[in-house]
Amino acid sequence: MRPFRPQYFLREARRSRVRQVVGGAHRSYASSATNPEVYDLVCVGGGPAGLSLVNALRSNGSTSHLKIALIDSQDLSKISHGQHNASPTDYSNRCSSLTPASMAFLDTIGASPHLNTSRVRPYNHMNVWDGITGQHITFDWATAHGFPSLEPNPITASAISSAESKTIAYMTENSNLVSALLARSAALDASTSHPLTLYSSTKVDNVELGTQSEDPEGVDLRSWPLVTLSNGATLAARLLVGADGPNSFVRTFAGIQSRGWDYERMGVVATLELESPTAAEPESATAYQRFLPSGPAALLPLPGNYATLVWSTHPSYAARLRELNEEDAIAMVNAAFRLSSVDLEYLHTISSGQADEVAWRLQHTQFNNDLVPPQVMGIKKGSVAAFPLRMRHADTYTGERVALVGDAAHTMHPLAGQGLNSGLLDAAALARTISDAVNSGADIGDTLSLEGYNTARYAANHALLGAVDKLHKVYSWQSGPVVWGRSLGLGVVERWGGLKGLFMGGASGGA
Amino acid sequence: MAPIHRAVRARKAAQYVTRQPQRCAAAFSVLNRPPPSYEGHIPLTTIERGAMAVSAALGSLWNPYRGDLISITGETTATPYFIYRLRDAMLRDPTGRRILRDRPRMTSKTIDVKYLRTLPANTVGRAFFEWLEREGVEQDSREQVKYIDDEECAYVMQRYRESHDFFHALTGLPIVQEGEVALKAFEFANTVLPMTGLAMGAAINLKPAERSRFWETYLPWALTNGLKSKEVINVYWEEQLERDVGELRAELNIEKPPDLRETRRVLREKRRAEKAARQAQ
Numbered sequence: 001m002r003p004f005r006p007q008y009f010l011r012e013a014r015r016s017r018v019r020q021v022v023g024g025a026h027r028s029y030a031s032s033a034t035n036p037e038v039y040d041l042v043c044v045g046g047g048p049a050g051l052s053l054v055n056a057l058r059s060n061g062s063t064s065h066l067k068i069a070l071i072d073s074q075d076l077s078k079i080s081h082g083q084h085n086a087s088p089t090d091y092s093n094r095c096s097s098l099t100p101a102s103m104a105f106l107d108t109i110g111a112s113p114h115l116n117t118s119r120v121r122p123y124n125h126m127n128v129w130d131g132i133t134g135q136h137i138t139f140d141w142a143t144a145h146g147f148p149s150l151e152p153n154p155i156t157a158s159a160i161s162s163a164e165s166k167t168i169a170y171m172t173e174n175s176n177l178v179s180a181l182l183a184r185s186a187a188l189d190a191s192t193s194h195p196l197t198l199y200s201s202t203k204v205d206n207v208e209l210g211t212q213s214e215d216p217e218g219v220d221l222r223s224w225p226l227v228t229l230s231n232g233a234t235l236a237a238r239l240l241v242g243a244d245g246p247n248s249f250v251r252t253f254a255g256i257q258s259r260g261w262d263y264e265r266m267g268v269v270a271t272l273e274l275e276s277p278t279a280a281e282p283e284s285a286t287a288y289q290r291f292l293p294s295g296p297a298a299l300l301p302l303p304g305n306y307a308t309l310v311w312s313t314h315p316s317y318a319a320r321l322r323e324l325n326e327e328d329a330i331a332m333v334n335a336a337f338r339l340s341s342v343d344l345e346y347l348h349t350i351s352s353g354q355a356d357e358v359a360w361r362l363q364h365t366q367f368n369n370d371l372v373p374p375q376v377m378g379i380k381k382g383s384v385a386a387f388p389l390r391m392r393h394a395d396t397y398t399g400e401r402v403a404l405v406g407d408a409a410h411t412m413h414p415l416a417g418q419g420l421n422s423g424l425l426d427a428a429a430l431a432r433t434i435s436d437a438v439n440s441g442a443d444i445g446d447t448l449s450l451e452g453y454n455t456a457r458y459a460a461n462h463a464l465l466g467a468v469d470k471l472h473k474v475y476s477w478q479s480g481p482v483v484w485g486r487s488l489g490l491g492v493v494e495r496w497g498g499l500k501g502l503f504m505g506g507a508s509g510g511a
Numbered sequence: 512m513a514p515i516h517r518a519v520r521a522r523k524a525a526q527y528v529t530r531q532p533q534r535c536a537a538a539f540s541v542l543n544r545p546p547p548s549y550e551g552h553i554p555l556t557t558i559e560r561g562a563m564a565v566s567a568a569l570g571s572l573w574n575p576y577r578g579d580l581i582s583i584t585g586e587t588t589a590t591p592y593f594i595y596r597l598r599d600a601m602l603r604d605p606t607g608r609r610i611l612r613d614r615p616r617m618t619s620k621t622i623d624v625k626y627l628r629t630l631p632a633n634t635v636g637r638a639f640f641e642w643l644e645r646e647g648v649e650q651d652s653r654e655q656v657k658y659i660d661d662e663e664c665a666y667v668m669q670r671y672r673e674s675h676d677f678f679h680a681l682t683g684l685p686i687v688q689e690g691e692v693a694l695k696a697f698e699f700a701n702t703v704l705p706m707t708g709l710a711m712g713a714a715i716n717l718k719p720a721e722r723s724r725f726w727e728t729y730l731p732w733a734l735t736n737g738l739k740s741k742e743v744i745n746v747y748w749e750e751q752l753e754r755d756v757g758e759l760r761a762e763l764n765i766e767k768p769p770d771l772r773e774t775r776r777v778l779r780e781k782r783r784a785e786k787a788a789r790q791a792q
Contacts, residue, residue, distance in 0.1 A: 340599070340602070342599040342602045342603060343602055345603070346602060346603060346608065357608075360612055364611075364662075364663045
């Protein structure tokens with residue numbers, strides 16, 4: 001076997017011409033892209049999954065020399081700029097909860113020190129309850145026991161200092177994460193001789209297979225995806241990574257089917273201002289989720305008195321929520337965690353006057369005050385948005401010189417807050433697979449080299465998607481045996497610390 | 512659920528803060544009755560409630576004119592589930608919600624019979640007045656609900672009770688036992704309150720001719736109309752007094768059953784005529 005050399009990859013491309021020239025006669029020769037720039041890896045999509053993959057590869061000694069390009073249609077510098085100048089009373093409505101496993105990965109790739117910690121809120125307590133029966137479960141590591149091996153991964157980062165062993169997850173804006181990943185990337189650019197080629201505010205116009213060069217000494221790119229960008233540049237990719245979201249262009253190019261169904265629900269998000277923080281200390285907080293028949297409503301803590309809302313509900317209800325004036329909308333959010341589902345159903349059908357109705361119903365409704373979040377006092381202007389909820393899973397994550405990560409590979413209901421986390425774990429696994437291929441001298445775009453990635457993530461994600469899908473379905477019932485059964489099940493888990501520890505281990509990505 | 516939590520919190524507070532006797536923390540029993548949650552409320556233990564339900568049901572079967580026992584049966588069998596279902600039916604309806612919010616009471620004081628007399632013949636109020644006249648009853652105050660723990664559900668039961676005479680007026684059913692049983696069957700199909708279903712058991716007290724009439728005419732009418740009509744608990748009677756009674760029946764999707772008092776009168780006269788004819792022979 002040849003010794004490993006950094007130049008290996010480009011030489012391999014040249015060499016493969018010899019191998020393919022004989023059997024390649026049936027291939028059609030496209031005329032475009034006569035002079036593409038050749039990259040080891042082209043990543044389409046600069047979201048958390050794509051950026052963390054690139055950072056993981058560049059932080060690892062065996063893959064740091066790879067020639068990498070990243071393309072995103074948004075202006076990424078705007079995200080970092082916005083994050084740097086954001087006021088401590090102004091939070092974006094797109095937030096995620098990062099599990100300890102995700103945080104550990106961000107530590108490994110050196111991104112967590114770049115997170116703006118003043119905009120991260122760890123939480124160590126979670127209240128989840130059934131909107132029909134009121135049966136509840138509370139999660140914190142103090143009440144879960146019996147599975148010491150499932151303690152969350154120790155967070156070594158100096159950035160997130162205290163209470164790490166008790167933390168369930170870390171809430172932060174997606175923009176904070178993206179800007180940390182960009183900052184880490186910029187830091188790597190400064191310290192290495194292999195800078196990342198970043199195409200920001202650039203769209204992918206076309207992806208097609210390359211051709212054999214006219215020049216006999218040229219590169220044979222017939223199995224290589226050629227990516228044509230909106231700025232006219234053409235990139236040839238040894239490995240093309242699709243991190244381009246649910247409607248992935250790369251997935252379509254690779255001919256990979258994505259299957260699943262729409263939930264006919266919308267996720268309503270908003271940034272909330274609370275009467276008081278969910279906990280007195282900045283490093284401890286509580287996340288709340290109530291399962292209503294129309295979908296779960298979740299209130300997740302942000303720093304200070306702020307919180308983010310993720311309320312999955314019927315499209316017509318979501319549309320109504322977005323039309324309400326601020327007073328009525330605030331009343332609806334408070335009602336979502338307190339009033340009966342019968343009341344909520346009615347409140348969703350009237351066009352105004354919710355505040356008045358809610359004030360009246362609160363006098364006659366019994367709810368557990370220890371379980372519900374603090375009163376919502378304000379909703380940030382313009383922060384109410386909605387997106388459709390879907391379940392999709394690609395048939396495979398890999399193809400010839402193609403790999404999919406994050407939402408491009410799978411989309412799930414947000415009720416477990418695992419979408420972004422599973423995307424980060426995809427990136428970690430793909431980076432490992434690529435590094436293994438490099439270390440064994442294999443072609444990183446080869447389907448065989450990529451198989452390890454598919455093996456590592458497909459089944460795990462499939463199980464997660466299935467579990468989330470079943471939870472959604474079980475909690476859509478309003479009455480009958482399913483409701484009794486789910487309450488009984490929740491009650492058992494609540495009382496049995498060991499089982500709870502197992503669930504929490506799974507939820508925090510430690511299992 | 513909430514009282515339990517309150518008790519747990521109280522116990523914790525007692526442990527940490529004071530050494531006062533833990534009266535409120537002790538379990539609810541006949542020796543330690545929690546305070547009433549509304550005026551007139553008497554909290555009952557499950558055993559007490561069960562015993563009262565059984566004895567009151569048997570008592571009212573023995574003597575159907577004991578309205579107090581019928582009330583007790585109604586209240587003690589309304590939980591769990593049934594009264595909450597009826598309350599939720601009100602909360603799902605805009606008018607039902609308004610009733611729950613205003614909590615109007617119907618008594619001889621709030622419904623003025625003199626005013627009802629002045630209403631045109633086809634109105635709900637006039638129909639009610641005529642029913643009162645025909646049956647020779649007075650719009651009197653109904654028994655206060657005592658044994659339902661939730662104060663809002665207690666009002667729902669009160670409202671049902673006070674609406675009962677309007678159901679009579681709307682259907683034209685008389686207060687004789689045959690009419691009451693038919694109306695209870697209608698109410699059972701419509702409100703699903705267990706007492707109204709149990710009251711159908713009073714059909715065993717009916718005379719054979721009445722019973723066959725109940726099975727053949729009034730029970731089928733009651734069940735079909737009770738099921739297909741809207742929830743009658745959601746009628747704001749106080750606002751409907753001047754409304755056309757036929758129009759209200761149409762809106763609620765209720766057909767008027769055959770006039771029971773008239774049927775009974777015709778049959779009675781026929782019987783009398785036959786008897787007179789026999790005696791004349």
